[in-house]
Amino acid sequence: MRAMKCWKRLTAFLLSFVMVLGLVLTNGITSEAARKETAWTEDGEIEVTVPSVMYKTHVQSFGWEKSWKKDGQSSGTFGKAKRLEAIQIQVDGGYGIGIEYRTHVQSIGWQGWKHDGQLSGTSGQSKRLEAIQIRLTGNNADLYDVYYRVHAQTYGWMGWVKNGEPAGTAGQAKRLEAIQIIIVQKWESPVYMYNASGESLKGSESCGFVGTAKTNTSDANGVVTYRTHVQSYGNQNWVSDGSIAGTSGEAKRLEAIYIKLNASKLGYTGGIRYKTHVQSFGWEKEWKKDGQMSGTSGKAKRLEAIRIELTGTISSYYDVYYRVHAQSYGWMGWAKNGETAGTAGLGKRLEAIQICLVEKGSDAPNALPAASNAKAYQGTPEPVDNSIIYVYSWNTELGERLEYFKDKYPQYADKVKFENLGLSGTSDEYKKEIEAAYQKGGQKVPSIVAMDEDVSKYFMSSDMFVSMDSIGITKKDYSNAFQYTIDYATVNGKLKGLCWQATPGCFVYRTDIAQKVLGTSDPAKVQTYVKDWDAFMQTAEKMKQAGYKMVSGPKEIQNAALADRKSAWVNDGTVTIDPAVDKYLELAMQLIDNGYTNKNDPWTDGWVSDFTGDVFGYFGCPWFVYWTINDEESGSATAGKRNICAGPSAYSWGGTYLSVTDKCPNKELAALVLKTLCCDTDVMYKIQDETLDFVNNKAAVQKMIANGKGATPILGGANPLQTWYNVAVKVDGSKATQYDSVIDGYLYTVIDGCEGGHHESKDDMKSMLKAMIKEGYPNLTVK
Numbered sequence: 008m009r010a011m012k013c014w015k016r017l018t019a020f021l022l023s024f025v026m027v028l029g030l031v032l033t034n035g036i037t038s039e040a041a042r043k044e045t046a047w048t049e050d051g052e053i054e055v056t057v058p059s060v061m062y063k064t065h066v067q068s069f070g071w072e073k074s075w076k077k078d079g080q081s082s083g084t085f086g087k088a089k090r091l092e093a094i095q096i097q098v099d100g101g102y103g104i105g106i107e108y109r110t111h112v113q114s115i116g117w118q119g120w121k122h123d124g125q126l127s128g129t130s131g132q133s134k135r136l137e138a139i140q141i142r143l144t145g146n147n148a149d150l151y152d153v154y155y156r157v158h159a160q161t162y163g164w165m166g167w168v169k170n171g172e173p174a175g176t177a178g179q180a181k182r183l184e185a186i187q188i189i190i191v192q193k194w195e196s197p198v199y200m201y202n203a204s205g206e207s208l209k210g211s212e213s214c215g216f217v218g219t220a221k222t223n224t225s226d227a228n229g230v231v232t233y234r235t236h237v238q239s240y241g242n243q244n245w246v247s248d249g250s251i252a253g254t255s256g257e258a259k260r261l262e263a264i265y266i267k268l269n270a271s272k273l274g275y276t277g278g279i280r281y282k283t284h285v286q287s288f289g290w291e292k293e294w295k296k297d298g299q300m301s302g303t304s305g306k307a308k309r310l311e312a313i314r315i316e317l318t319g320t321i322s323s324y325y326d327v328y329y330r331v332h333a334q335s336y337g338w339m340g341w342a343k344n345g346e347t348a349g350t351a352g353l354g355k356r357l358e359a360i361q362i363c364l365v366e367k368g369s370d371a372p373n374a375l376p377a378a379s380n381a382k383a384y385q386g387t388p389e390p391v392d393n394s395i396i397y398v399y400s401w402n403t404e405l406g407e408r409l410e411y412f413k414d415k416y417p418q419y420a421d422k423v424k425f426e427n428l429g430l431s432g433t434s435d436e437y438k439k440e441i442e443a444a445y446q447k448g449g450q451k452v453p454s455i456v457a458m459d460e461d462v463s464k465y466f467m468s469s470d471m472f473v474s475m476d477s478i479g480i481t482k483k484d485y486s487n488a489f490q491y492t493i494d495y496a497t498v499n500g501k502l503k504g505l506c507w508q509a510t511p512g513c514f515v516y517r518t519d520i521a522q523k524v525l526g527t528s529d530p531a532k533v534q535t536y537v538k539d540w541d542a543f544m545q546t547a548e549k550m551k552q553a554g555y556k557m558v559s560g561p562k563e564i565q566n567a568a569l570a571d572r573k574s575a576w577v578n579d580g581t582v583t584i585d586p587a588v589d590k591y592l593e594l595a596m597q598l599i600d601n602g603y604t605n606k607n608d609p610w611t612d613g614w615v616s617d618f619t620g621d622v623f624g625y626f627g628c629p630w631f632v633y634w635t636i637n638d639e640e641s642g643s644a645t646a647g648k649r650n651i652c653a654g655p656s657a658y659s660w661g662g663t664y665l666s667v668t669d670k671c672p673n674k675e676l677a678a679l680v681l682k683t684l685c686c687d688t689d690v691m692y693k694i695q696d697e698t699l700d701f702v703n704n705k706a707a708v709q710k711m712i713a714n715g716k717g718a719t720p721i722l723g724g725a726n727p728l729q730t731w732y733n734v735a736v737k738v739d740g741s742k743a744t745q746y747d748s749v750i751d752g753y754l755y756t757v758i759d760g761c762e763g764g765h766h767e768s769k770d771d772m773k774s775m776l777k778a779m780i781k782e783g784y785p786n787l788t789v790k
Contacts, residue, residue, distance in 0.1 A: 277319025
């Protein structure tokens, strides 16, 4: 295109030079106003004269400018909020050209054409100019182009236009504040020039005029034309080349869009294609093209984002720019060539759009009225490449949850592959398999890794996993998560993982035993009997006297008891035995010595048998209730005879975290997966409603409660959601370290010794614990 312009410029120059030279020789005309320009010929550069254009404006409060401006100088003001009210324009004589112009005036509209110094606009009526058209006349008019651009209210300096094209706005009540005009050789551009004051005229050559579809103030026969289907209004008028389709300030959603391209106006062939992100449906699967409807009609669904691309030859020479006016954001930044404009995952409607073509290598349209740094897209970073990502886990659960992502984003369904290793999620084998796959790399390198809570700190402390902010997931995105999950996944001040499920603890008790021994099975009243460890032990004695066990084994209370710690197991390489550990050892000895348990370890046959035996309660969590102690379908005598209360301490048990590796080939897609499963309230509500996962999203849980959902026959028809919510907001995840699961395991061994009668005191147990830690972690200091 640049080469084509150079040859056209050369031809125009030769014609111009011969004709103007003839005029000078014939009429003896010279002009002090004419300016010099460089022209290019086959023999190199030569200097030619080009006619000057002079102009002055009538400015609000100031009246007529005292002196004429010329050749690209600014006439008017900017930064003072003063309207232009009238203008006069004239050209240098002796070149066989004249000039005519007309203005679009407040409450009047387009006036008639004026010429050669006549006044266009008004004087003494306090009416703003809103737009202007300027064109050359005379025998030699086709040898030159007249370019002009305006400084308009809220838009600032708009794009350059030429030869009768409108500049400014219409239908928006925006004042013109300043103008620049210059005459150039045919096919030359002012953006590479300096004005008569030596100031650069660099700027965009697009969006020099912005009309609106609603006021029908845009030419519908431009290079790119488009119209929108708007809530309440239906299909609007066609607009083109940067004018506004849609509305603003009316809270009306765009529901569909049609776009057409007339590439022949620019001397090329080609077309245009586009797709939209639609409420409830997500991205359309197929591109629409050349005037087809993208979006919906009659379904009351908002457009939320759009992508537009040029096709064919024209795509090699021009860029398509577009920006949207979105709910809450207003005008956003410009996107181009298939980039996403708008929002996704935020529930925000598009309200208006501008589209224009810009020659490659030229400046983008002016950012105003958006901020200069405004983003074209808000939401999770959109995937921008076609790389496949592999998601690794130890069982099938995450694979099932990934279906929720694929349902929302079917266009990426084949880009997300699931690898089930079929191992224990807390085992060393799982760690080794993940690390081996990471080191091997290649196409199946782990991109997203599922981590059981017991090993998540081990993984997230590694440099192989990136922080969430580095892939575009912000604190605001994750703001509905329960704080303990944020604290738990934070390493050195950086959030390294997200989780879709929360696992708040609770005390799961038998209602028939509670009624018999305590005289009540009401959760609020039962809570008073286990509200703290003193009350818990007093109730254990009551249960013993009635012929029941308080819990199946002493290790049952470990998660809850250790939740009372005020310090982490390890701080700066030093192991701290918190007072809560002392308390736990004392409690375990009491449970054993007083016969309050059956001495069964969790997950043993005895422990499971006690579900329907003589045990009053278990320390559980949502997954424990739904999938472990659930005997509702078995028809056992205890079916439906359970309920929950908070218990002595706010704790959590388990959970699955998701992290992204630094070798992930498509981090944008990985981020979208995590944000959909772990941040999207609508998706997470659906997960909880359909799978019984207690999701890590406060808004989704509250919506479930408000909608009356959550009651379960496992608990005799009671609804546990509020209790779990109340516990989840109190859990402290800030004390977690990568050593926790191993040291907690050492405690299990210590309790084994107590049950076997090998420890006579708490101090004996502490000494054994310290010895085990020293042996297992010789690099740590144990006090």
